Amino acid sequence: MPLSVIDLYHKVLPKTNCKDCGFPTCLAFASMVVSEKLPLKNCPHLAADMIETCRKELDAQYAAGKWTKRDLASDALQWAKERAASVNLEDLPPRIGGELIRENDEYVLKLPYFTGHILIKKGSVCKENGELLNHWEQVFIFNHLSQGGSAVPTGKWKGLEEIPNTISKIKSMRAHVEEPLLARFSGKVEELRSASLAIGGTDMTETVKSTDLAFLFKPLPKIPLMLMFWEGDPKEGLNAIVKVLFDETITQHLDIESIMFLSERLRQLLCGEKK
Ligand code: SF4
Incomplete structure (x- = not known):
């Protein structure tokens, strides 16, 4: 098996x-x-x-190629780069945020990303220290460059299942994001709070009172995410639950695959996984 x-x-x-x-x-x-x-x-x-x-x-x-990512990653990145190739960097700040800077006579878009910034040039994305992002981060960022509209987040949150055409991704969200987060943080709500603060999250628990923990993340200027966590009660047979919520405008900024990759990146960062 x-x-x-x-x-x-x-x-x-x-x-x-x-x-x-x-x-x-x-x-x-x-x-x-x-x-x-x-x-x-x-x-x-x-x-x-x-x-x-x-x-x-x-x-x-x-x-059988089951669950391995390497080949899939190369194809996805190549496609995302091709999509973004015709984008003019100078047009991006009003659409997706960030600021244009000049480097060696070419424009570079400096874009906030979690707790730091990324530098976007024609065909490449890296951190400010020159370190490359992993394949999956590059895929969703290149897709954001080509797809990102000027829609401003409205603060209306939706689960993946409420977003059109995501039915095939619900299981993946459970297997690759929610279950690993539960395995890591069930019974450890304070560890989840610390991990969330460490990657720039804003504690919203006082505002979202129905949860044991709620954190707002801003991985990219136009793409906020909300993480909600309920501890459950094993004595009552209630399991812990975790949910990642998306602003209702997310599909104007990312395709469905990229929403998954971004969610997995959030999981990696919270769990302290290497790239
Ligand atoms: S060596 Fe790694 S996989 Fe093995 S028990 Fe320790 S942390 Fe877990």
């Missing part, structure tokens, strides 16, 4: 988050094994027969 990130995390890994594999959590490590083919034996706390059993399952799903 194929091993998803959640299968690996729940059924195989020790869930001690000891960091001996070089990742901050077992969940982050599981994600890299499934999507980036990182060897399972990099976790030194697994029995040899368990590694061997899983290796056969993982080899089969890698061969």
Whole structure:
């Protein structure tokens, strides 16, 4: 049977988050094994027969291309770059925000991104220190350049299921965003608060009173996200719930795939996962 990130995390890994594999959590490590083919034996706390059993399952799903991201990422990035190639950088600030600066006689768009800024030139996106963003970040940013309209967020929030044509993505949102966040933060609401503050979130818990935690994020100027978290009550049989909400204008700024990639980036940052 194929091993998803959640299968690996729940059924195989020790869930001690000891960091001996070089990742901050077992969940982050599981994600890299499934999507980036990182060897399972990099976790030194697994029995040899368990590694061997899983290796056969993982080899089969890698061969089938199931859940691996590398090829998919290259195609998606190439397509997103092609979409953005005809965009004139000088037209962007009124549409998507940011400011134009001059660098070596060419225009560069300096755009706020989470807690810092990114620099956008023709065909490239990087951080201010020159570090490249990961494939998936580049995909949603290039798509935002080509698609981003001038709509201003209205503050009306919607779950993914309320956005048209997202039915095929509901499961992905659960598997790649909500479940990993729950696995990492259930029973640890203060850790989620700290992680949210560390990536520039604004605590809205006092305003959104029906939740145990609510945070507003501004990954990009025209694209706010709201994270809502309910702790549940195991004694009452109530499980914790997490939801990512989007402003009703989001589809004027991002396509559905890019909404997923942005949501996954939020999960990575909150969980302290490497790229
Ligand atoms: S080594 Fe990594 S995967 Fe293994 S238990 Fe420690 S944190 Fe988890």
